[in-house]
Amino acid sequence: MSRSQTRTLIDDPLGGTVRRTVLPSGLCVVTESIPAMRSASLGAWVGVGARDEAPELSGASHFLEHLLFKGTAKRSAAEISEAVEAVGGESNAYTARDHTCFYERVLADDLPLALDVLGDAVSSSLIADKDVEIERGVILEEIAASADEPAEVVHELFNRAVFGDGPMGRDIAGTAQSVRAITPEQIRDFYHRHYLPSNLVVCVAGGVDHDEVLKLVRDCFAPLPSGAQAPPERRRDALPERPELLSVEREDTEQAHLVVGCRTMSRKDERTYALGVLNNVLGGGMSSRLFQAIREERGLAYTVSSSTSYFGSTGSFSVYAGCGPDNAREVRDLVVAELARVVADGITEEELHRGKKMYQVGVIMAMEDSSSRMDWLGRDELLYGELMSVDEDLARNEAVTMDAVRAVAADILSQPMTTAAVGPFDRGAFE
Known part of the structure; x- marks a missing residue:
């Protein structure tokens, strides 16, 4: 036995x-x-x-x-x-x-x-x-x-x-x-x-x-089937060769809702740490580039933020903004321009430090709660197949360099961006 x-x-x-x-x-x-x-x-x-x-x-x-x-x-x-x-x-x-x-x-x-x-x-x-x-x-x-x-x-x-x-x-x-x-x-x-x-x-x-x-x-958990059985084979992440670049749904809303983004890498790719820092710089808070450019400097949107999601063999980076329908095209173009700017020019040392620190503080503060610790264990074991200590995770974040951020920006954000939009307009508003 x-x-x-x-x-x-x-x-x-x-x-x-x-x-x-x-x-x-x-x-x-x-x-x-x-x-x-x-x-x-x-x-x-x-x-x-x-x-x-x-x-x-x-x-x-x-x-x-x-x-x-x-x-x-x-x-x-x-x-x-x-x-x-x-x-x-x-x-x-x-x-x-x-x-x-x-x-x-x-x-x-x-x-x-x-x-x-x-x-x-x-x-x-x-x-x-x-x-x-x-x-x-x-x-x-x-x-x-x-x-x-x-x-x-x-x-x-x-x-x-x-x-x-x-x-x-x-x-x-x-x-x-x-x-x-x-x-x-x-x-x-x-x-x-x-x-x-x-x-x-x-x-x-x-x-x-x-x-x-x-x-x-x-x-x-005794009622579960006894005896070791192999887990069912997972389906492959079948994806189209090229993403659709524009998807618009007409709704008579007071506000336009936009998502601009692209595919990224899988959750096990080491570059997720560099992309995480870049994500914080671009849309991770009120000091982020997108928040400053779209809300603070131009007053075009109340909400603007960016996020990343990772899966078995792929992932996504996206920017969300809610704005007036008349401003939707301008907001979309500003997002695309800011992404292009970071590909061309990279980020500053101050932004690198801030992007890392935001991640580190978020992890450390979350670890003061038993729910977050349980969540950390479950994700690592089930989805990553390994358990990483908080210190090791923070060390990988701290090891991100300017060159690593520039490389991931060039690799990921130089792709054609997909725009999804919901509001009182048709595709012509963006084409």
């Missing part, structure tokens, strides 16, 4: 002790024990998301996110929510393109209860026909609500333009058509194919003990 394998990965006197155990079934358990904390955050991270869905199953991962709270043989939907809230805790979940996460936050003393509720929901969901129909209606309302939010619609337009009509470009929640068509049997089959111990990571951070967590996880 194979045995559990436990390793101490990080032992930081200023932080916590990170330990990792892989059970015989393949279920991975990662904890960070921080004696000074009186709270505990726990999450079940599943290696399945929107990118893993066939077209006819678009929205299945998100559907399951809803359904796993709807009841087990042990608890009804009301009892699942009441159990955690009765001790003042919080519970929720989210679906992403490459994973699904179910998480809770409680006092450390209530960890046994929280793990029991979490394990029960994730490993023993009934996915009853009646619950599927109830949540189908809820999800259709959620999709309709998103369609009424132009700031959300414009990001979906951008994703589809950049990543195409495949899984990477589709809405995570699916479409109204796909959600109406999916059957309870299809959802149950999707659940049993993907919710395997080998495709699951349980993370706990806070005032906890690894051995105690391990014992609780063995019991609470």
